[in-house]
Every structure is written in C-alpha cells, then in structure tokens.
Amino acid sequence: MRRATKTLKTWRMGAVLAIALSLIALAGPPASDAQEPTFMLYLPLGSRCGFNYPVLWGTVVRVIDGDTITMDVNGDGYEDFHVRYVGVNAPETNECYGREATVFNRQLVEGQRVALEKDYTEGSYGRLLRYVYLSDCRWVNGVLVREGYAKVDIPDDSRDKRYAAQLRTLEEQARWERRGGWGACGW
Ligand SMILES: [Ca+2]
Numbered sequence: 001m002r003r004a005t006k007t008l009k010t011w012r013m014g015a016v017l018a019i020a021l022s023l024i025a026l027a028g029p030p031a032s033d034a035q036e037p038t039f040m041l042y043l044p045l046g047s048r049c050g051f052n053y054p055v056l057w058g059t060v061v062r063v064i065d066g067d068t069i070t071m072d073v074n075g076d077g078y079e080d081f082h083v084r085y086v087g088v089n090a091p092e093t094n095e096c097y098g099r100e101a102t103v104f105n106r107q108l109v110e111g112q113r114v115a116l117e118k119d120y121t122e123g124s125y126g127r128l129l130r131y132v133y134l135s136d137c138r139w140v141n142g143v144l145v146r147e148g149y150a151k152v153d154i155p156d157d158s159r160d161k162r163y164a165a166q167l168r169t170l171e172e173q174a175r176w177e178r179r180g181g182w183g184a185c186g187w
Contacts, residue, residue, distance in 0.1 A: 051117065058113070060114055062079060063102065067090040082128070085129075086141065088152060089151055090150040101149040105140075114132050114135070119161075142163075146170040152167045
C-alpha cells in the first residue's frame with residue numbers, strides 16, 4: 001500500500017516535469033535581440049540595432065523627395081550617392097501628398113546618421129536601392145509606409161522581397177487607419 005502511494009507520487013512528479021519541459025520546448029529559446037530590430041518602427045533612443053545583414057553607416061546630406069535622399073559616407077560632408085528607399089514608393093512632389101511626404105522624410109532623416117542595408121538589387125550607379133535605419137533603430141522604409149507617406153512597391157518580378165511581408169502588414173495598418181495619403185488622397 002505504502003509502496004503503491006510512493007510509486008504514484010513519483011509518477012506524478014515525473015508527469016509534472018515532463019509537462020514543464022514540453023512547455024519550455026514550445027516556448028523555444030529566448031529571443032535574441034539580434035533578430036528583431038529590423039522591423040521595429042519605434043525603439044527607444046539609444047537601444048542597440050541588431051542588424052541581420054551588413055549595413056553601411058553614413059549621414060543624410062539632402063532629402064530629394066519622399067523616397068530619395070543623398071548620402072555622405074566618407075565623412076567629408078559632400079554627398080557621395082543618392083539612395084532610393086527600396087520596396088516603397090512615395091508620391092511625386094506634384095501628386096497628392098507628395099509635398100507632405102517630402103517634408104516628413106526631411107524631418108525624419110535630414111542630417112541624421114543612418115544605416116543602409118541592401119536587399120538583392122544594388123541599384124544603378126549613383127543611385128542605390130536600400131533599406132534605411134535611423135541610429136535609434138527606426139526603419140525608415142517601414143515608418144513611411146506605416147504613416148501613409150508611401151505605398152509598398154514590390155513588383156512581382158522584383159528580387160528585393162526580403163521584408164515584403166512586413167511592409168505589406170504595415171501598409172494594411174495604415175490603410176485601415178486611413179493614415180496620410182490613404183485618408184487624404186483616397187489611395
Ligand atoms: Ca562624401
């Protein structure tokens with residue numbers, strides 16, 4: 001009788017342990033911060049960016065429009081090339097919300113130190129296609145889409161689809177909330 005009780009207790013403890021272990025297995029390993037920040041729109045200033053791909057740091061010299069900037073990467077203050085944000089398209093300055101997009105982009109990045117990440121396409125000489133991150137880790141391409149200053153622009157035959165799903169999710173949120181051009185221009 002006594003022995004049976006003890007066996008039952010041992011069995012129970014074993015079961016509890018097995019359940020606990022399987023729960024830990026389901027939860028997976030703790031998330032590494034190296035995997036997340038590329039999709040973060042608003043990380044607190046000073047947080048570390050954990051980039052998944054190589055980036056090139058530089059300073060934004062000039063904002064051309066809602067999706068194009070010029071960069072100084074060798075530190076002499078003069079622009080070295082243009083960067084076109086990849087995966088997104090902001091309205092032209094003569095189109096609805098084009099002026100607003102330019103102003104917003106300027107407030108966001110002009111004079112800022114930013115990191116550039118390439119997807120598949122380099123871009124043509126002097127005009128590189130890149131994802132852009134602020135030093136506080138905000139993802140510029142994503143912010144523009146999320147706030148309704150740009151739409152996702154990834155043609156079917158594009159090879160630059162690394163963050164297509166994330167961009168489309170952000171666009172859906174912007175459209176749902178009628179942000180920026182979605183409300184003002186009936187995109
Ligand atoms: Ca330069």
